[in-house]
């Protein structure tokens with residue numbers, strides 16, 4: 001059966017917060033019977049643009065992560081709710097406004113921290129993926145207010161079969177945020193590594209000048225030379241420790257992104273001048289400055 005999905009491209013978000021404002025415009029002081037009570041004027045961030053800075057001057061970048069209810073297939077809030085939270089057949093997770101009355105405890109059941117307490121209405125509240133609009137045939141945009149307003153088209157909504165989404169996940173390299181939670185969200189991210197992982201970057205100098213065209217190899221500490229024998233007895237060998245290679249640009253710089261924590265070996269070959277060092281990534285991106293050869 002078709003489900004609603006949202007795909008968010010972290011690389012495109014510039015923190016303009018138009019999505020946040022559209023959400024306020026849609027829900028503050030507006031009652032959507034059967035969907036949600038009005039959002040309070042202050043305190044709630046049903047969509048929250050989180051920020052993460054990586055690296056150090058002058059090799060630094062900033063990533064923004066629009067975070068909202070992940071519309072989990074295995075939703076901890078649904079489990080905690082005992083009927084106060086339910087998942088519609090189209091994948092949208094809803095809060096039952098009668099059964100959830102007074103259930104402040106549900107706010108803490110969400111591991112993403114995207115459920116909020118409405119003191120006046122005595123209700124837990126969260127993003128409902130603009131279900132009231134998606135259900136409305138006269139709403140011609142067929143998407144959420146946040147996706148509709150975003151000038152960079154950071155967010156897209158899809159109403160498709162799960163098999164189609166599985167294919168899209170593979171084809172476009174989509175990921176879920178905090179997969180270790182096992183919540184199976186219907187919100188997926190593109191370029192998530194810019195927010196969740198780290199990079200190693202440096203410049204290569206040869207005799208004091210920026211060196212364009214140096215080959216830089218990043219190796220893991222595991223792996224090595226692995227060979228297989230063909231039927232004719234010919235050995236086919238490959239170095240399985242190589243994770244990636246880069247060529248330095250006009251400014252002599254290179255960057256390896258999307259790295260997990262761990263120890264790496266960095267090798268530079270600048271026209272025969274060589275360098276090798278061990279680099280450890282530990283929750284921080286690394287600007288190694290200049291490698292002088």
Ligand code: SF4
Pocket residue numbers: 068069070071072075076077078093109110111112113114115126183
């Ligand atoms: Fe529930 Fe939080 Fe998952 Fe949304 S992100 S479905 S509020 S557990």
